[in-house]
Amino acid sequence: MADRPADVTVDVAVIGAGIVGLGIAWQVCRSGRTVAVIDPAPATGATYAAAGMLAPISELHYEEEDLLELTLASAALYPGFIAELGPATGYRTTSTLTVASDAADRRALDDLRLLQQANGLGVLPLTIRSAREAEPLLSASISAAFSVPNDHQVDPRLLAERLRAALETAGTGMIAQSATEVLHEDPRDAGSPTTGVALSRGGVVRAAEVIVANGLGALHLAGLPVALPLRPVFGDILRLRVPDHLRPLLTCTIRGLVRGLPVYLVPRTDDTVVIGATSREDGRPGVSAGGVHRLLHDAQVLVPAVAELELIEVTARARPGTPDNAPLIGRVAPGLLIATGFFRHGVLLTPIAARICVELLDGAPDPRWKRFHPDRFRAPAPQEVSHA
Ligand SMILES: Cc1cc2nc3c(=O)[nH]c(=O)nc-3n(C[C@H](O)[C@H](O)[C@H](O)COP(=O)(O)OP(=O)(O)OC[C@H]3O[C@@H](n4cnc5c(N)ncnc54)[C@H](O)[C@@H]3O)c2cc1C
Missing domain, CATH: 3.50.50.60 (FAD/NAD(P)-binding domain)
Structure with missing residues (x-):
């Protein structure tokens, strides 16, 4: 510049x-x-810092339905927006897989699915077997899986x-x-x-x-x-390199709940994967050690091979939050x-x-x-x- x-x-x-x-x-x-x-x-x-998930459906939250019309409208504009810019944006229209770790996480995702379906959004229940056929490195011990075909990603x-x-x-x-x-x-x-x-x-x-x-x-x-x-809402986020023998680690974004806490893994086209993100309102702009530990642990619960990746970046930034x-x-x-x-x-x-x-x-x-x-x-x- x-x-x-x-x-x-x-x-x-x-x-x-x-x-x-x-x-x-x-x-x-x-x-x-x-x-x-x-x-x-x-x-x-x-x-x-952003992971670049374009996820109006998986990101639907209770009492934020007002935002849904805006997020869906923007997601619909994305293909045209990207087409004007040409390639090399990391825009991918692969689906998102939402998974639950234990029984309580499964109930929480079931409740969310009802809200999503009540809003006319496409969320498809999968058997654990079919989820693992799509993503073989997914843990065998997950308790539920859903496919969200219209949640995509870009590399910010x-x-x-x-x-x-x-x-x-x-x-x-x-x-x-x-x-x-x-x-x-x-x-x-x-x-x-x-x-x-x-x-x-x-x-x-x-x-x-x-x-x-x-x-x-x-x-x-x-x-x-x-x-x-x-107000600043800080988030810690990690980038890891996938070694040759594990490529591709994943073909689509995995969003999970592990003991009630969200974690996601976003595979990039350059054989790295983004794991995020914490949400902190503690006023501390530096990376949280506890946050990094939690993200790595929870990502491994969903995809055990995460333990074999090379950690190449830890970043914290503040999201601009509003009431x-x-x-x-x-x-x-x-x-x-x-x-x-x-x-x-x-x-x-x-x-x-x-x-x-x-x-x-x-x-x-x-x-x-x-x-x-x-x-x-x-x-x-x-x-x-x-x-x-
Ligand atoms: C960990 C994490 C993960 C996220 N993941 C996602 C995701 O998956 N999907 C998604 O949609 N969003 C995600 N977000 C949210 C997303 O990153 C933010 O909503 C988005 O970056 C906001 O963009 P922005 O341009 O408004 O602000 P910023 O990206 O913060 O940019 C603000 C810019 O303003 C400049 N600036 C500040 N003050 C001045 C000044 N006085 N004069 C001139 N320039 C100034 C700064 O230098 C900066 O470049 C994530 C955020 C975090 C922290």
């Missing part, structure tokens, strides 16, 4: 070059607008690289600095029309439209008219869009986030997504309260 001298003038400035900011910038660029992307360290945040690091390359080829300005403030026509009124972005080394990107897509970094950005209810686990996306002032809070679905939700932003820029927003507006947690002012 070039360290461009400011000042720059573009139609749209995108703050943040994680998977969400890059995906948005790419679609905005394709809409015919000039774009500048601002990030001192592209794709090193949550994007760097490769996808981010492809997006950056596509943006650079299209002539998009990449600015290797931090954004410090969103600038407005009236400097005392963050609700007044946006004029651009101030940079950490003193320059300015002038733009009539600014998109704030810098994950948890949005918490430290001045000039926003709304308080963003973001209802759904993203914060919408227009908050003339010329100012917010797109953050993608929590554990940011890779999956990138295509729909990009579409929503382009529709907002076009002045033609889809009313279905209004419920994810960043201001939805604000207590109503007294005059807004209905007395009906």
Whole structure:
């Protein structure tokens, strides 16, 4: 990413070059607008850690059904999104296998299947034998298995690289600095029309439209008219190399429950496998030894051959969480869009986030997504309260 001298003038400035900011910038660029992307360290945040599961069905959680329409819409956009970028994104449409370790895990997965089926989602029970025919290295002692044909995966690091390359080829300005403030026509009124972005080394990107897509970094950005209810939810995740004699370790993603705790194994095309992930709200950005131990143990319960792999990377990053686990996306002032809070679905939700932003820029927003507006947690002012 070039360290461009400011000042720059573009139609749209995108703050943040994680998977969400890059995906948005790419679609905005394709809409015919000039774009500048601002990030001192592209794709090193949550994007760097993400497993890349595109799993609206397996990821369905109780009381998060509101999110399902959005996650399914984004999953449906993925094939077209990838086709525009070409190969080398690690996008794979192999199914996901969900497995239970003990009897209590089986009951939990049975309950989840009822919720999934009640929402019209395709989840197929398998016998243990047929699951092991599909994945011979799966433990013989698992207690249940389900196939989820429509949950897929991508490699977020490769996808981010492809997006950056596509943006650079299209002539998009990449600015290797931090954004410090969103600038407005009236400097005392963050609700007044946006004029651009101030940079950490003193320059300015002038733009009539600014998109704030810098994950948890949005918490430290001045000039926003709304308080963003973001919180870091840390995750530890591992990468392991599969030795020659065990290749392929797996052909599809395995998601499991082991004594009530989730663990997943995502095979990559380069003979590595990703094992994740913990979920911690302890405020500690470093890797948790207990977390790594738990992940390795639980992955081995499901796939004993994990013990023979080479551990090549341990990583921890923070997911940008919100009170209802759904993203914060919408227009908050003339010329100012917010797109953050993608929590554990940011890779999956990138295509729909990009579409929503382009529709907002076009002045033609889809009313279905209004419920994810960043201001939805604000207590109503007294005059807004209905007395009906
Ligand atoms: C362990 C783990 C596993 C995950 N697995 C999955 C998965 O399987 N599937 C899935 O869909 N999601 C997954 N996620 C969630 C996903 O990674 C996030 O939702 C997604 O990366 C959010 O993307 P983002 O671009 O909003 O934020 P980030 O990736 O965090 O990017 C934010 C960017 O903003 C930049 N930035 C910050 N402040 C500033 C500033 N002031 N100026 C300019 N730039 C700034 C940072 O440098 C960074 O590059 C996982 C997350 C974790 C931690």
